[in-house]
Amino acid sequence: AQSVTQLDSQVPVFEEAPVELRCNYSSSVSVYLFWYVQYPNQGLQLLLKYLSGSTLVESINGFEAEFNKSQTSFHLRKPSVHISDTAEYFCAVSANGGATNKLIFGTGTLLAVQP
């Protein structure tokens, strides 16, 4: 079975500062990894994903995440945040090549960008 840990429930940061949201996973098989973003009163939207290949993946709005197999991590980073990045961010994992394709989510991290 897979599990995801997001240790930080809330991360306050000032506008234009860098940010890192941490995600660690546990799995007995190889995995696919995802970051989703949820804006207030909306559903979850995919931000970026790692399936295979390059361990560094990027989103269109400046976020990036790096798959680190040895540390079982998939931390999300942005070098300079905007007010509009304020949202809840969820890390998710699914089994690679398993019989099921269900996504297991972490508890989420609220990114609060302050002016």
Add this chain to the structure above:
Amino acid sequence: DAGVIQSPRHEVTEMGQEVTLRCKPISGHNSLFWYRQTMMRGLELLIYFNNNVPIDDSGMPEDRFSAKMPNASFSTLKIQPSEPRDSAVYFCASNGGQNTEAFFGQGTRLTVV
């Protein structure tokens, strides 16, 4: 495609009443998921279907909850009887198979009073 469509967006009901939440997945997607989101427990997977067949319902909290998928374009999540602790946002999501991300609906905010 209009994406995953859920209805209603908001539901307020009295304790003991039956509640039915509806979901239309993205056309062509063969997997459908029901999640529940609360402040206390975060995002929980309740049940998911593959090709209209329930694969894993281990997240369904109790017998008051049931889910069906009579065809590839429609699913329901029913709570009978409803209780105040069922108040949450319920999300439906679908994907096109393994190795792909899930697409979420806008959710149904359920309030049981």
